Amino acid sequence: MEGPRGCVPGEIGAVVALANRIFVRAGAGMGRKFPTLFSAENGEWLRTFWDGDEPVSLVGVWRAEVLSSFGPLRVAHVGAVGTLPEFRGRGLATALLEDAFRRLHAEGTSLVFISGGRGLYLRLGARRFGRLWRYRALKGQVPGPGQDLWAGIVERLTEDELSAVRRLYAGEPVHYLRREDQWRSLLPAKGYLPPEGGRGLCVVRRAGRIVAYLLHGSPRRTEAPGSPVRLAVDEFAGERAAVAAALPRLLEESGAEELDLLVQRSDQEMHALLGALGLVRMAATYSGTVRLLNVGVFLDVAGRVRPDLLRLRHAAAFDTAEGAEEAAIMTGAAFGGGEDAGAEETDGLPLMEVPRPDGLQFI
Numbered sequence: 531m532e533g534p535r536g537c538v539p540g541e542i543g544a545v546v547a548l549a550n551r552i553f554v555r556a557g558a559g560m561g562r563k564f565p566t567l568f569s570a571e572n573g574e575w576l577r578t579f580w581d582g583d584e585p586v587s588l589v590g591v592w593r594a595e596v597l598s599s600f601g602p603l604r605v606a607h608v609g610a611v612g613t614l615p616e617f618r619g620r621g622l623a624t625a626l627l628e629d630a631f632r633r634l635h636a637e638g639t640s641l642v643f644i645s646g647g648r649g650l651y652l653r654l655g656a657r658r659f660g661r662l663w664r665y666r667a668l669k670g671q672v673p674g675p676g677q678d679l680w681a682g683i684v685e686r687l688t689e690d691e692l693s694a695v696r697r698l699y700a701g702e703p704v705h706y707l708r709r710e711d712q713w714r715s716l717l718p719a720k721g722y723l724p725p726e727g728g729r730g731l732c733v734v735r736r737a738g739r740i741v742a743y744l745l746h747g748s749p750r751r752t753e754a755p756g757s758p759v760r761l762a763v764d765e766f767a768g769e770r771a772a773v774a775a776a777l778p779r780l781l782e783e784s785g786a787e788e789l790d791l792l793v794q795r796s797d798q799e800m801h802a803l804l805g806a807l808g809l810v811r812m813a814a815t816y817s818g819t820v821r822l823l824n825v826g827v828f829l830d831v832a833g834r835v836r837p838d839l840l841r842l843r844h845a846a847a848f849d850t851a852e853g854a855e856e857a858a859i860m861t862g863a864a865f866g867g868g869e870d871a872g873a874e875e876t877d878g879l880p881l882m883e884v885p886r887p888d889g890l891q892f893i
């Protein structure tokens with residue numbers, strides 16, 4: 531068995547085939563759905579074990595930078611975690627993940643977002659995290675755009691629309707630093723623009739000028755048959771009143787009966803608007819889990835806003851299994867733990883907010 535190791539460009543096809551075999555529900559589409567993950571540029575971060583010339587276990591890593599509410603941070607996403615059935619239970623995925631954490635730690639990455647919350651991740655110190663509000667809008671509950679606003683689903687993205695969307699996103703208090711080529715490849719790959727489709731991009735204009743946009747998922751019946759068809763907003767940016775005004779349009783276009791909108795706790799303007807409309811809200815967390823790595827780098831940023839976090843620092847190296855418990859404690863203190871998602875901030879300490887690690891960023 532050879533590994534853990536990254537991949538050279540000529541090996542990426544075999545790794546995509548492995549992912550397609552394991553994630554059968556994605557069809558044969560893992561390479562198309564995750565173009566930035568399965569790219570030659572990212573080959574070193576497709577961490578794998580090989581049996582002869584066949585990859586048998588994969589941990590996909592994609593690195594990015596975010597502006598958090600406390601300052602800039604290097605983050606990574608972990609996804610496409612899979613081992614061929616005949617090689618499972620031998621510690622391969624665990625070894626790949628530990629190796630990935632060590633490498634990310636060495637280059638100063640502070641947070642690893644993981645798409646999932648299974649034992650494998652929890653044992654290594656990842657935790658559900660964050661406190662958000664999830665609003666539910668029912669059909670007919672939100673008034674349509676006033677005369678000065680116009681909301682429409684984009685069929686073919688023009689250069690002007692792309693630059694407006696990029697500008698609005700970059701103006702959000704928390705966001706990923708997304709390169710232009712990433713926008714161009716990820717919007718269609720994730721189905722927000724044709725040819726993949728299913729999801730959508732809605733832009734809202736005032737006097738012809740784009741003042742907000744929303745990315746939405748595909749309408750789904752998430753619970754038992756007969757339950758309402760729901761549409762989730764995966765991302766929004768720009769003027770809050772324009773975002774709210776687009777909600778009825780999304781419901782109308784998609785045929786969904788209700789709509790879910792996740793809002794950061796600090797987004798007071800959005801809370802005021804949606805509250806005035808009488809929308810119901812419930813506590814929510816970010817999707818998946820987070821593993822806090824490299825506490826030194828994390829505290830350089832977070833410790834300035836929350837000096838109390840400095841006291842939680844322990845001697846244990848955060849990149850090891852021994853550091854897992856400390857990472858979990860620090861995660862709860864910095865972000866609010868997943869289990870107390872509904873709690874109010876009564877102690878006056880601000881929680882760190884990060885951009886949602888799903889939607890366009892999901893791997």
Ligand SMILES: CC(C)(COP(=O)(O)OP(=O)(O)OC[C@H]1O[C@@H](n2cnc3c(N)ncnc32)[C@H](O)[C@@H]1OP(=O)(O)O)[C@@H](O)C(=O)NCCC(=O)NCCS
Pocket residue numbers: 552587611612613614617618619620621622623624625645646647648649650651
């Ligand atoms: C999850 C998965 C990647 C684990 O890979 P692995 O190489 O077997 O992992 P390890 O040997 O390091 O052990 C970790 C897991 O194997 C399980 N395991 C232990 N012994 C096992 C055995 N004999 N047979 C099967 N699984 C076993 C452990 O319970 C643990 O799973 P957990 O996360 O539910 O606690 C693999 O089962 C898989 O590919 N599953 C399908 C794809 C998937 O669900 N990916 C994760 C998306 S979140």
